[in-house]
Amino acid sequence: MDTIYALSTAQGKAGVAVIRVSGTRAFTAVKALAGDVPQPRKASLRVLKDRDGVRLDEALVLTFAEDHSFTGEETVEFQVHGSTAVVAAVLEALSDIDGLRPADPGEFTRRAMENGRLDLAQVEGLADLIEAETEAQRRQALRVLSGDLGRRAEGWRKNLIRAAALLEATIDFADEDVPVDVSPEVTELVESVVASLRKEISGVSTAERIRSGFEVAIVGAPNVGKSTLLNALAGRDAAITSEYAGTTRDVIEVRMDLSGLPVTLLDTAGLRETEDAVESIGIDRARQRAQMADLRVFLVEGDTAPDLTPEADDIVLRAKADLLGESTGAISGKTGAGIAQLVDRLTDTLKSRASGVGIATRLRHKQAMERGLMSLEAALVLLPQGEDQADIAAEELRTAIRALDSLVGRIDIENVLDEIFASFCLGK
The missing domain is CATH 1.20.120.430 (tRNA modification GTPase MnmE domain 2)
Structure with missing residues (x-):
C-alpha cells in the first residue's frame, strides 16, 4: 500500500501547520528530511532539508509506530511554521521521495477504519465533529x-x-x-x-x-413585521424591510446558535391572496417551508387568526407591540419588546425535543x-x-x-x- 502525505491543518497562513505522512515508508520520509527517525511519541526539534541539502524549515517532528497511530500505520507529523511557502516546500520535498503520493480526501480516516482503529459509525462521528x-x-x-x-x-x-x-x-x-x-x-x-x-x-x-439544525419559520400576513423580527433575532439586517406589502418574496434563512442548539430561522413571504405571479410563487414556498419546519412563530394583528393552523408547541404572538402599548403576548422587532421571552420559549421547546435524542444520528x-x-x-x-x-x-x-x-x-x-x-x- 502506498505511503500518503497531506497538509492536515487548514490552507493559508497560520502560526503552525501540520503535515502528516502515513504508510510503510513514513519513517523513510522523516529520515530523508530530518536526518534520523526521532523516538516515537516524543516531540523532537529537527531541521528539515530537501534531497539537495537545502534547509526548508525548523520543525517539531512526531513519529508513531505501527498500531500506535491514528491510521494504525507508521505515521509522521511535521509541525512546521505555517507559511504557504514553507508548507509548499515541505510537500514538494515529500513528493520527491519514492513510494510517497498525496493523500485522497479522507484517506487517512479510511485507512484507520480499514486497520480497525475506527468503525464506520465512528468515522461518521468524526465527520460530524469536523x-x-x-x-x-x-x-x-x-x-x-x-x-x-x-x-x-x-x-x-x-x-x-x-x-x-x-x-x-x-x-x-x-x-x-x-x-x-x-x-x-x-x-x-x-x-x-x-x-x-x-x-x-x-x-x-x-x-x-441536531446535525443539520432545527428550522423555525416566522409566519404571518404581509407587512406584519416578520422581516424586522428576523433581523432583531439575527442581530443584523439579514432581510429587507419596508412599509410595502410583499417585499419578501422568497424564504430567507439565517443560522443561529440557541444555547448550543443549531437553529435556522426562516423569514417567509407574507401570506395573502395576490395576482402577482412572482409573489404567488413566494407565498406557495412560504406555506410549504412553514409546514415542514420544526416550529412556527405566528405573528398576527388584532384578533386575526393565523393563516395556517398552529401545531403543538407553535408560538402565536401579536405583532407590533410598539404600537399596541402592551407587552403580554406581543412582540416588536423594532423596539425589542418580547424578544427575550421569545428566545427563551424557543430555547426551552427545542431543548425539550433534543432531550429525546439517542446515539444513532x-x-x-x-x-x-x-x-x-x-x-x-x-x-x-x-x-x-x-x-x-x-x-x-x-x-x-x-x-x-x-x-x-x-x-x-x-x-x-x-x-x-x-x-x-x-x-x-x-x-x-
Whole structure:
C-alpha cells in the first residue's frame, strides 16, 4: 500500500501547520528530511532539508509506530511554521521521495477504519465533529466518535448470537430429547433487543435535526413585521424591510446558535391572496417551508387568526407591540419588546425535543435498525410456534444480525464509503 502525505491543518497562513505522512515508508520520509527517525511519541526539534541539502524549515517532528497511530500505520507529523511557502516546500520535498503520493480526501480516516482503529459509525462521528458549529453538535458527534453506537450494536449482536445459537441447538437436536426449553430465554433476549432498537429509532429524527439544525419559520400576513423580527433575532439586517406589502418574496434563512442548539430561522413571504405571479410563487414556498419546519412563530394583528393552523408547541404572538402599548403576548422587532421571552420559549421547546435524542444520528443508522427490527419482530411471531418454525426464526435472527452489523461497517458498506470520505479534507 502506498505511503500518503497531506497538509492536515487548514490552507493559508497560520502560526503552525501540520503535515502528516502515513504508510510503510513514513519513517523513510522523516529520515530523508530530518536526518534520523526521532523516538516515537516524543516531540523532537529537527531541521528539515530537501534531497539537495537545502534547509526548508525548523520543525517539531512526531513519529508513531505501527498500531500506535491514528491510521494504525507508521505515521509522521511535521509541525512546521505555517507559511504557504514553507508548507509548499515541505510537500514538494515529500513528493520527491519514492513510494510517497498525496493523500485522497479522507484517506487517512479510511485507512484507520480499514486497520480497525475506527468503525464506520465512528468515522461518521468524526465527520460530524469536523463540521460541528454548536455545543450540541459537538457533544453528539463526540458520543458517536467515542464508539457509543458501536458498543451498543455489539451488545445487540451478542444477545442475538446467543439467541440464534440456542435455536440452532434446538434444530440440531430435533430428533433427541433436549433437556431444557430454550424458547423463554430466546424470547427474552430478542425482546430486550427489540425494545432497545425501538428507543434508538425514535431518537434518530431528533439527532438528525441536531446535525443539520432545527428550522423555525416566522409566519404571518404581509407587512406584519416578520422581516424586522428576523433581523432583531439575527442581530443584523439579514432581510429587507419596508412599509410595502410583499417585499419578501422568497424564504430567507439565517443560522443561529440557541444555547448550543443549531437553529435556522426562516423569514417567509407574507401570506395573502395576490395576482402577482412572482409573489404567488413566494407565498406557495412560504406555506410549504412553514409546514415542514420544526416550529412556527405566528405573528398576527388584532384578533386575526393565523393563516395556517398552529401545531403543538407553535408560538402565536401579536405583532407590533410598539404600537399596541402592551407587552403580554406581543412582540416588536423594532423596539425589542418580547424578544427575550421569545428566545427563551424557543430555547426551552427545542431543548425539550433534543432531550429525546439517542446515539444513532443518521438516516443510514435508522434504516439499518429498522431492517433489524423487522426481522426480530418476525422472529417473535415464529418463536411460540415451536420446533416446526425454529429454523425460520433462526434465519430471521441471522438477518437481523447482518442488518445491525452494517451499522459499524462489518458488512454491506461499500456503497456508502465513497460518499462519507468525500466529505473529509485531504489531511484527514
